[in-house]
Amino acid sequence: MRLFTSNSASGHVLRRARIAFTAVLIVLSAVSVFAGPVPIPVPTKQAVEYHTVSNIVWGVNQILALLLPMVFLISGLGTRISFKTLRYGKYLTFALIAATLFVLNALIRLPLERIRTNKLSQTRSVAAEPLLQWIPGQVLESLPSVVLATVAAVLVFWLINRSPKRWWLWTAIGFSALSLVVLVGEPLFTGHKPIGRTPIESRVVEFAGRVGIPKDSIALETCEPVDSCVDAHVVGLGPTRLILLNEGLLRSRPESWTLQTFAHESKHFVMDDNLTGWVVLTFIFLVFFLAADLVCRVALRRFSVRLGFDSIAQAAAMPLLVLVLSIVYLIALPPINLFRQHVEFEADRYGLELTGNGEVLGEMVSSWTTTSTFRVPEPSPFFMLFRSSHPSDASRIAFANEFRPKRAAE
Numbered sequence: 477m478r479l480f481t482s483n484s485a486s487g488h489v490l491r492r493a494r495i496a497f498t499a500v501l502i503v504l505s506a507v508s509v510f511a512g513p514v515p516i517p518v519p520t521k522q523a524v525e526y527h528t529v530s531n532i533v534w535g536v537n538q539i540l541a542l543l544l545p546m547v548f549l550i551s552g553l554g555t556r557i558s559f560k561t562l563r564y565g566k567y568l569t570f571a572l573i574a575a576t577l578f579v580l581n582a583l584i585r586l587p588l589e590r591i592r593t594n595k596l597s598q599t600r601s602v603a604a605e606p607l608l609q610w611i612p613g614q615v616l617e618s619l620p621s622v623v624l625a626t627v628a629a630v631l632v633f634w635l636i637n638r639s640p641k642r643w644w645l646w647t648a649i650g651f652s653a654l655s656l657v658v659l660v661g662e663p664l665f666t667g668h669k670p671i672g673r674t675p676i677e678s679r680v681v682e683f684a685g686r687v688g689i690p691k692d693s694i695a696l697e698t699c700e701p702v703d704s705c706v707d708a709h710v711v712g713l714g715p716t717r718l719i720l721l722n723e724g725l726l727r728s729r730p731e732s733w734t735l736q737t738f739a740h741e742s743k744h745f746v747m748d749d750n751l752t753g754w755v756v757l758t759f760i761f762l763v764f765f766l767a768a769d770l771v772c773r774v775a776l777r778r779f780s781v782r783l784g785f786d787s788i789a790q791a792a793a794m795p796l797l798v799l800v801l802s803i804v805y806l807i808a809l810p811p812i813n814l815f816r817q818h819v820e821f822e823a824d825r826y827g828l829e830l831t832g833n834g835e836v837l838g839e840m841v842s843s844w845t846t847t848s849t850f851r852v853p854e855p856s857p858f859f860m861l862f863r864s865s866h867p868s869d870a871s872r873i874a875f876a877n878e879f880r881p882k883r884a885a886e
C-alpha cells in the first residue's frame with residue numbers, strides 16, 4: 477500500500493521542514509535528563525482520526541476483495557467469459573478472467589484509498605494531489621502487481637491441471653523456492669555501500685565485533701528522503717545476510733539510538749530470523765494451499781450445478797479459487813502477525829541485553845510518535861492482529877521501562 481507522496485514544490489519544502497523539525501525534537505529528547513520511566517506519548521487527535529480511517533479503508537477494501545469474486549460466481553460472469561473465449565484455449569481464458577478480476581479489484585479500491593490519502597495529507601498539512609494526477613498514478617502503480625498476480629495465477633492453474641490432486645504441494649514448493657531466491661538475492665537488489673570510518677560507524681563496527689558480526693556484514697542504505705526507508709533492517713539469508721543502516725538517520729540521530737537499533741538488528745542477524753521466517757513461510761504456503769484445495773472441493777461438491785463448473789481445473793473456477801484463497805489469507809493473517817510481533821519483541825529483548833539501556837529504547841520508540849503526525853502508540857486490536865508486524869510502541873516502551881538485564885538481576 478502506497479503512502480502519500482507529494483511531488484509539488486510546497487510539499488517538498490514542507491517535507492524538508494518536517495525533517496528538520498524532527499531532527500530538533502530528536503536532539504532535544506536525546507539531551508533530556510532521564511528521570512524515571514519513559515511515558516507513553518499521547519498521539520495527536522489527527523493521528524487518532526487517521527488511524528481509524530486507515531483501518532476502516534483497509535477492512536472495507538478486504539471485504540470488497542471478497543465480494544468481487546462472489547459477484548463473478550453469483551452472476552456467472554466467469555462462466556460467460558469462459559463460454560465465449562474457450563475456443564482460444566483454457567489457459568488464455570483463465571488469464572482473461574484473472575486479469576479482469578484483478579483489474580476490477582484494483583479499481584474498486586480507489587475511492588476508499590483516495591479518502592485515506594486525503595486524510596494523510598491533512599495530518600501532514602500538505603495539499604492532496606489533484607484527482608486527475610492521482611488516478612493515473614494509482615493505475616500505473618497497480619499495473620505491475622496485476623500483471624504479476626495474473627502470471628502467478630496462470631502458473632497455479634497450470635499446476636492444478638498437471639496434478640489435480642497434488643497441485644497444492646507443488647504450488648507451495650514453487651512459492652517457497654521463489655521466496656528463497658528473493659530472500660537470498662535481496663542484498664543484490666537493495667542499494668547499499670560499505671560502512672565507513674566515521675566515529676559512529678567505527679563504534680558500530682566495534683559493537684558488532686563483540687557479538688561476532690563481521691564488518692563486511694554491515695552496510696549503509698542511502699534513502700531520499702531519509703524517512704522513506706526504515707531505520708535499519710536485515711536483508712539476505714544465511715551466507716548473504718547483511719545489516720543495513722539508514723545512512724541519513726545514522727548521521728542525524730544520537731549515537732546511543734544507533735547502537736540500540738543496531739543491537740536489535742543484531743538479533744535478526746545472529747539468529748538468522750530471515751531463515752526462520754522462510755521456514756515458517758514454507759509451512760504457511762503448505763497449509764494455505766492445502767486448505768484452499770479442501771475448501772474448493774467441498775464447495776464444488778455442494779454447488780457445482782449452480783456454479784456451472786465442477787472442477788478447479790476449469791477456467792471458470794478462477795473466481796472461486798481467488799475467493800477461497802482470500803478467505804484463507806485473512807484467517808491466516810492474525811497468527812502470522814502475532815508470530816512476527818513475537819520475533820520483533822525478542823529482538824528488543826536481545827538488544828537490551830546487549831546494551832542494558834532501557835531508557836534509550838524507550839526514548840527512541842517514544843520519539844516515533846512525538847515526531848510523527850499520524851503514528852499512534854497504542855493501535856487498535858484490529859490493527860495489531862491484521863496489519864502490524866511489530867509490537868505496539870506503547871508495549872515496547874513499557875517493556876523498555878521494566879527491563880532489567882539478566883546479569884544485573886542475578
Ligand SMILES: [Zn+2]
Nearest residue numbers: 740744820823
Ligand atoms: Zn526488527
